Amino acid sequence: MTSPTVDVHAHVLLPQVEALVAGLPGLAEAKALDARRNGPAALGVSGPMVGERLPRLTDVSVRLAAMDAQGVDVQLVSPSPSHYHYWADEGTAEKVYRLANEATAAHCAEAPHRLRGLGLVPLQHPDHMVRALDHALEQGLAGVEISSHAPGRELSDPAYEPFWNRAEETGAVLFLHPFGCTLDERLDRWYLSNTVGQPTENAVALSHLIFSGVFDRHPGLKLIAAHGGGYLPTHIGRSDHAWSVRADAGADCAHLPSSYLKRLWFDSLVHDPHVLRELVRVAGADRVLLGSDFPFDMGTDDPVAVLRAAHLSVDDFDAVRGRNAASLLHLASA
Template structure:
């Protein structure tokens, strides 16, 4: 394995550039962060006071707990410039040694409680605002839009709108109320996403374990990885990935618990007729059809993720600029002490190919 030097201090450009350099191949690709967010105040103004919003926020409060909300409010407020101001974003990217961000709306903008008319207004506004944000830095910022998972019949239209605006795809949560990603109602959406080559960024928001996780920020630290694992399992075991082998799904947070615990899924598929009824191959084989960001907060877990999915299936991710992300994504990647070719693949070469940046 190739040992890499310690990362440069974030924000100090007098330090050595954290981006390794080489003269050929993947080593010269840009550093690409596929997990970064934009906040769109206009979306929240649109839904303010509408029926359903208060109930959704009350559920969110129950799931997270009062202590978490007391921390999260000031945290987001402090980061609003980085979430909304392109110049501030670019300065932060420069300090991190990141050349390109794939920018998705804050998951708080999903609003899957909304009726069909409101949902259309939400996704149109979110897609327009994200496209406009990224257009201020062409080449450095690329965007993802939203679709209303609660209204599967509208998802294709929303996806086509996003792609038509120049966005590279859409961000989706792990489920909508009453619907898992295995729901047959989503088949037209998967079909169109496959046809267009759109990126689908799977980023959970909220966990259905509810009040069991309302202390110590378990709603995020346990809830998000659990939601990732459940959602990916629905895609795998239901046969969605068999029927749509060219889907381009990026799972946030390293795919949660699933990639490093996939052996249990393989055993169930082999040992039980009910577990193996929906998909054609061992569950672990589908990891190589998916993509995962590198945001796992542990170099050993990152190495295990790469071992399970392959170095060509992991992409740099930071969750910019939230506190559950990393301020130094390249340094976090370097800490895993990967072989040089794997390091550069994850740093940017994989994303450069997937997002068709060249």
């Protein structure tokens, strides 16, 4: 039996969500913050880039043709992080997550054997997150996508405990995908907001989850970190050292920080075969999943070729190519 080739990092654009929030109080301020963080040069490139890729982001037939060209059998499709809208009030946030969950499920239902989906939860309203997760699962989605933080809240916030409980109880897949870096204008040139900001946010968010003891309290969480977990896996030795020598660093998690990497999953999107090999070494070949960031320019158009360039063993290559994701998502082998 051969496992399908599975891409766990692929996005869908949902115009109906943007139509829902258009003109609402708070949206203009959020867009202004996004513009300030990215800078005018980045926005000038990003707009046309997304426009050119719109068919692949919205049309299932175009998506499937692109997957065929890549040799990808199954995608785990998550909403574009631009749909998070963590500025929204409770009422608007409920409308956003319900619409996003239903629209993503409808998109995937056009090719159910090839597309699995993830929904959204309102990270800014912890009291609503369990209900939002349940709604996503009721639509047949595999779980939900979350960012690295919400305004005024890190992922270590105790208010998220009911959500972690419910995610663990249901076996929902959580996809940690940052959107926006709080280093703000320091990264507003040369697309540093993405090239430096995304891996920074991944590392910060994962560190909050590890050092706060979330994974001790919820060892069954199924969390995939986008972008290979950012800077954390390649610099985890510094975290281990701090945990070992400082009482404050080691106060709230029971084990060496590096040991938690083997409880997580990471996508393979690190843009360097040597970094990918290191990720496999520290997390384990059974914890790395193929990821392309389909179809954005900061992804890869040929994720299997990129994986092959890391020169993993045949068994490790097959595990990352699809066997691990097939097991995680309960997909049938071909």
